Structure formats: structure tokens, C-alpha cells
Amino acid sequence: MSRAALASLKDFLQADARRLGFGGTGVADASGNLLAGERLADFVAEGRHGTMGWLPETIDRRRSPRDLWPNVRSIVVVAMNYGPDEDPLEILDRPERGAISVYARHRDYHDVIKGRLKELAGRLIARARGAGLGEHDAKVFVDTAPVMEKPLGELAGLGWQGKHTNLLSRDFGSWLFLGSIFTTLDLEADAPGLDRCGSCRACLDACPTHAFPAPYQLDARRCISYLTIETKAVIPREFRTAMGNRIYGCDDCLAVCPWNKFAQDASEAKLIARDDLKAPRLDALLALDDAAFRALFSGSPIKRIGRDKFVSNCLIAAGNSHEPEFAPQVAALLHDAAPLVRAMAVWALFQLDRREALRLRVVALDRETDETVRSEWHALPESQD
Structure with a gap:
């Protein structure tokens, strides 16, 4: 050529x-x-x-x-x-709002x-x-x-x-x-990029769940993006509090990078954040049924994880909010058709109203057949102290 x-x-x-x-x-x-x-x-x-x-x-x-x-x-x-x-x-x-990763x-x-x-x-x-x-x-x-x-x-x-x-x-x-x-074209290759991280540890130290075992290494099992998007399993209890109000992905390690001083705002109109997804209220998201979820996230990557996974993420955020106003809505989701939602509703209600969660436990265990949900009820302490 x-x-x-x-x-x-x-x-x-x-x-x-x-x-x-x-x-x-x-x-x-x-x-x-x-x-x-x-x-x-x-x-x-x-x-x-x-x-x-x-x-x-x-x-x-x-x-x-x-x-x-x-x-x-x-x-x-x-x-x-x-x-x-x-x-x-x-x-x-x-804490009354849900944090959605910028890209979504x-x-x-x-x-x-x-x-x-x-x-x-x-x-x-x-x-x-x-x-x-x-x-x-x-x-x-x-x-x-x-x-x-x-x-x-x-x-x-x-x-x-x-x-x-x-x-x-x-x-x-x-x-x-x-x-x-x-x-198949044989184009001239460019010179590889050079590592310019130096001694900086900002991204490693910012991770809420300590997902980096060492620089340049990631343990996805501890990463909030993995926990809220990739895995369909119940999120382990050890990570729930650290998740805060992050309901889809996590930007902490990206946002703290000093190289972002050279970053520019997105210029592509289709990638500029929707106002209703910058800081959505958790109570509005907890109220989503499947049809409303699909309508809200039409054309969004969030739609791929499905309503049940998304609402379960929102329940963890609601529990972490310590806002008593969310308790009745969370308690109502104890009767949701999805076991994943019911399981996280147990955990969230205990964070918001321990007395009510423990009061409901005996009756709930009598009717609950899903082992994952039952394990959440059994994990609650015997008393509210």
C-alpha cells in the first residue's frame, strides 16, 4: 500500500x-x-x-x-x-436523593x-x-x-x-x-500513552468500599458499580452502609482525579444529563412499578438492570438516608412481588424504624417462603437496642 x-x-x-x-x-x-x-x-x-x-x-x-x-x-x-x-x-x-452515575x-x-x-x-x-x-x-x-x-x-x-x-x-x-x-487497513500506529499518575492515590483513597487491593487492581466484588449494576444477587450487608445514596454506579474514583482540571463538559447533546436524573427523589423512585420504570428510563442504560434490581438499590439508599418519612413507603414494599425488593425492604425498614421492623418480623416470617428474604429477617437483632 x-x-x-x-x-x-x-x-x-x-x-x-x-x-x-x-x-x-x-x-x-x-x-x-x-x-x-x-x-x-x-x-x-x-x-x-x-x-x-x-x-x-x-x-x-x-x-x-x-x-x-x-x-x-x-x-x-x-x-x-x-x-x-x-x-x-x-x-x-x-440523602433524600438518589445518586446516578454521570454516564447514565x-x-x-x-x-x-x-x-x-x-x-x-x-x-x-x-x-x-x-x-x-x-x-x-x-x-x-x-x-x-x-x-x-x-x-x-x-x-x-x-x-x-x-x-x-x-x-x-x-x-x-x-x-x-x-x-x-x-x-484490514494497515494504518500507522500512534505512540502508546504514558502513565502520568505518579505518586497520586486520590482515586484509591476515595473508594467507599475499598475495591482497590493495590494500584491498578480492582476487585469488582467490592465495587459499587458492580454491586448496583452487574450482579443480580443480594448486595452483601457489609457494603450497604458504604453505598450511601448511590443507586446506579459510582463516580467517586473518577471525580476526584486531579487530571479532571483539564476535563471539558460534554458537548454531545444526547449525553448531557437529563435534569430529572441529576438528583431524583428516592420516594419517587421507590414508587415505580415496572411500566413506570420502563417509561422513565426509556433509552437509558439504567433500563437494562430492570425495575426490581433498581428499586432494591433505591431501598438501600432509603435505609441509609435515616429519613423517617420514607419508612411507610419502605414498609409497603415488604409485600412487593419481587423477593429482591422484599429483602432490601427488610434491611431498609430496620435502618429507618427498628421498632416497626421487629414488630413485623414474626408475622412476616410466618408467610414468607423465599429463603433470601427470610435470611434478611433472621439477620435482624432480637431487640432494637
């Missing part, structure tokens, strides 16, 4: 990516194994993936891009900024980015054909295939994986959505 034509094609790629709203674009060589694949293997071997069974099933394909698609020569990695227009940690001081406060980023990536990839292949580079192909991925976007983003020069394991950028700080284009 003509190196001059490929260089011109790469210039076109970067300009077109900017036109489509991507703040950063880099190219990685698809050959060889990713060193991060070894870290992933250790992560899985130690059980830190929790209930995410799809991770051990896809380790081999994640190690090498060519195990996923043998014909790939280059990987284009793009980044889109979704920085908030206010301090996302301020809501943690408003508007449209599902998968839909937004994938559409742009498909357009970018299509124009790239057409441009290559018009430049006499022959017939080529491309595949796009946005967090839905066994692709290690963060290590590839570092390899493509977009930034580096910080001590919190997320990709950091000198231009956008922590707030980055990533996507990739695998292509």
Missing part, C-alpha cells in the same frame, strides 16, 4: 472523527498479545470478576485482537467526552457512539477505496464484544490506564466513552 495514501487516509480519519464529536482518535497495531490480558487472567483466577461469568469465557479472545478477527491489521480507538457540568459528588450530601443520566452511550462509529468506519473504507488502496473491511465495537478498549486506548495513545483501572486523558481527564474500529 502507498504510505503517502495511508498517511492521508489517517489525516482524514482524525478530521472526520472530530466532525462526529469524538474528542480523541488514535491507532493501535493489532498484532501481538495485549499485556493487559495477563492482568485479566489474574483478575479472573482470583475470583475478582464476581458473577460476571462472561469474562472467564472470553479471556482468550480478549488477549489478542486477532483471536477475535484474524484479518484485523489496525485498530482505531476513539474517545468521546461525557464530563458533567457540576461536581457529581455534591449529591452524596443529599441521559441516552445509552452504546447507541450514541455505535451509530457514529459505523458512519466513521463506512466513510473510512469508502475513502480508502477512492484513494486506490483496494477493498477493505471494518468492524465496530462499543463495550459489547470481548475487546479490551482501555488497554487498546492506551496503546493507541489516547491516554493511560490509571490506578483506578480506567483510561485517563490529559485533555479530558476521567470522563471518557471509548469505541473501536477493527480494520
Whole structure:
């Protein structure tokens, strides 16, 4: 292939990516194994993936891009900024409100980015054909295939994986959505990003549940994002108080990063937070039935976890609020059809009104058949002292 034509094609790629709203674009060589694949293997071997069974099933394909698609020569990695227009940690001081991770406060980023990536990839292949580079192909991925976007983003020069394991950028700080284009084109690779975390520990020290065993290591089983989104199991009691009012994800390790002084507010309209999701009242969320939940979160990534899981997260937040006004609503959810909701209602009611929770226990145990819910009732102390 003509190196001059490929260089011109790469210039076109970067300009077109900017036109489509991507703040950063880099190219990685698809050959060889990713060193991060070894870290992933250790992560899985130690059980830190929790209930995410799809991770051990896809380790081999994640190690090498060519195990996923043998014909790939280059990987284009793009980044889109979704920085908030206010301090996302301020809501943690408003216990009657629910804290939703910044990335989930508007449209599902998968839909937004994938559409742009498909357009970018299509124009790239057409441009290559018009430049006499022959017939080529491309595949796009946005967090839905066994692709290690963060290590590839570092390899493509977009930034580096910080001590919190997320990709950091000198231009956008922590707030980055990533996507990739695998292509048969042999584009010139960019220089890898350099680690600039230095001696900083801000992200590690900020974690409410101590989910980082060491710098650059994460134990997902302790991570609030995993607990509120990924696992369908009852959240362990040891983490519930530390969750505070976080009902979907957690931004603490991202928000405290000093590199965010270079971050910009999201410019893509579809990623700017909806006002009704910046600080929603917990009582309104606890009242959601399935239809209302689906309507409220239509087009949002929150919809994927389902009403029962979401309301169970909200119950933990209500319990942590210590607001007595929530107690009657929480008590009503002891009769919910979903065992997960009933289980968390037991815990939340005890936090809000110990006398009432203990009064209801005997009657509740007489009628309750679900073992998970029964275990929550049995876990309550014998007295309110």
C-alpha cells in the first residue's frame, strides 16, 4: 500500500472523527498479545470478576485482537467526552436523593457512539477505496464484544490506564466513552500513552468500599458499580452502609482525579444529563412499578438492570438516608412481588424504624417462603437496642 495514501487516509480519519464529536482518535497495531490480558487472567483466577461469568469465557479472545478477527491489521480507538457540568459528588450530601452515575443520566452511550462509529468506519473504507488502496473491511465495537478498549486506548495513545483501572486523558481527564474500529487497513500506529499518575492515590483513597487491593487492581466484588449494576444477587450487608445514596454506579474514583482540571463538559447533546436524573427523589423512585420504570428510563442504560434490581438499590439508599418519612413507603414494599425488593425492604425498614421492623418480623416470617428474604429477617437483632 502507498504510505503517502495511508498517511492521508489517517489525516482524514482524525478530521472526520472530530466532525462526529469524538474528542480523541488514535491507532493501535493489532498484532501481538495485549499485556493487559495477563492482568485479566489474574483478575479472573482470583475470583475478582464476581458473577460476571462472561469474562472467564472470553479471556482468550480478549488477549489478542486477532483471536477475535484474524484479518484485523489496525485498530482505531476513539474517545468521546461525557464530563458533567457540576461536581457529581455534591449529591452524596443529599440523602433524600438518589445518586446516578454521570454516564447514565441521559441516552445509552452504546447507541450514541455505535451509530457514529459505523458512519466513521463506512466513510473510512469508502475513502480508502477512492484513494486506490483496494477493498477493505471494518468492524465496530462499543463495550459489547470481548475487546479490551482501555488497554487498546492506551496503546493507541489516547491516554493511560490509571490506578483506578480506567483510561485517563490529559485533555479530558476521567470522563471518557471509548469505541473501536477493527480494520484490514494497515494504518500507522500512534505512540502508546504514558502513565502520568505518579505518586497520586486520590482515586484509591476515595473508594467507599475499598475495591482497590493495590494500584491498578480492582476487585469488582467490592465495587459499587458492580454491586448496583452487574450482579443480580443480594448486595452483601457489609457494603450497604458504604453505598450511601448511590443507586446506579459510582463516580467517586473518577471525580476526584486531579487530571479532571483539564476535563471539558460534554458537548454531545444526547449525553448531557437529563435534569430529572441529576438528583431524583428516592420516594419517587421507590414508587415505580415496572411500566413506570420502563417509561422513565426509556433509552437509558439504567433500563437494562430492570425495575426490581433498581428499586432494591433505591431501598438501600432509603435505609441509609435515616429519613423517617420514607419508612411507610419502605414498609409497603415488604409485600412487593419481587423477593429482591422484599429483602432490601427488610434491611431498609430496620435502618429507618427498628421498632416497626421487629414488630413485623414474626408475622412476616410466618408467610414468607423465599429463603433470601427470610435470611434478611433472621439477620435482624432480637431487640432494637
